[in-house]
Amino acid sequence: MSDLVIFDLDGVLVDTQDAENGALAYLGGLMGLTIGEGAAAELFSGRKMQECIDLMADMAGCAPPDGAMSIVRARCEELIGPSLEPVDGVADALARIPAPKCVASNSPREIIERRLRGAGVLHHFGGGIYSAYDVGAWKPDPRLFLWAASECGADASGCVVIEDSPVGVDAALEAGMRVLQFTPDPSAGPHREGVPTFSSMRRLPELLRAPAPFTPVTARDGGIR
Structure with a gap:
């Protein structure tokens, strides 16, 4: 042992990993990106959230919206739901x-x-x-x-x-x-x-x-x- x-x-x-990936993909959508479930898992799973946000900014060629991390965390809690x-x-x-x-x-x-x-x-x-x-x-x-x-x-x-x-x-x-x-x-x-x-x-x-x-x-x- x-x-x-x-x-x-x-x-x-x-x-909760799917919810976190989905929340990040939601932020990507606000930045003009379309990120499917499979791509989200490959891009985001296990990574620091700020690193994921920076990655999407590079992909989109624009800055993330103000309060990007708060947006992701709030969306994640919505996707997780009450239980x-x-x-x-x-x-x-x-x-x-x-x-x-x-x-x-x-x-x-x-x-x-x-x-x-x-x-x-x-x-x-x-x-x-x-x-x-x-x-x-x-x-x-x-x-x-x-x-x-x-x-x-x-x-x-x-x-x-x-x-x-x-x-x-x-x-x-x-x-x-x-x-x-x-x-x-x-x-x-x-x-x-x-x-x-x-x-x-x-x-x-x-x-x-x-x-x-x-x-x-x-x-x-x-x-x-």
Whole structure:
């Protein structure tokens, strides 16, 4: 069993990634861009929100509207609606994983806590909530994961990161951590070659008990050897 299991938030613990992508695509529409669901997932998933807004500004050749980030966050909350569900199987998996657990996300801390609370899984993490905004480093920068591990008293080599986005996977590999990529739709991509994937959260406890099947290396070196 791992020394520490580090979870991403959106798309791994709570089902909000589509809403966030849709909210960003909505902002793109205000800027004259048409961004479909597939393109939104490829462009935005796992990235810092400001980076996504800057990317759309480059694509549109114009500045974003005033208060762009507030527009996206408000639209995202509209798309999420009054209830928030955990990813299917997450509550059961968290209850069956005895190793220490934490969350490390590109989202602000208050959003992380609110979404975990709304999904009924906040109690599994105690005080182990780590936001990129607090450390000033956003995935794919590995410093968020390294900071979370340090705060939890774990060595990077003993950590397993649960991610769904390519930028999160790259951050984990750069940090020298084992990573498992959650892919609810195995036919969807992209996936980094050699990184184990799984499509059901109910399998996660057994995957964490299995010996590590690979040695993590940096993303620049090609992922896994």
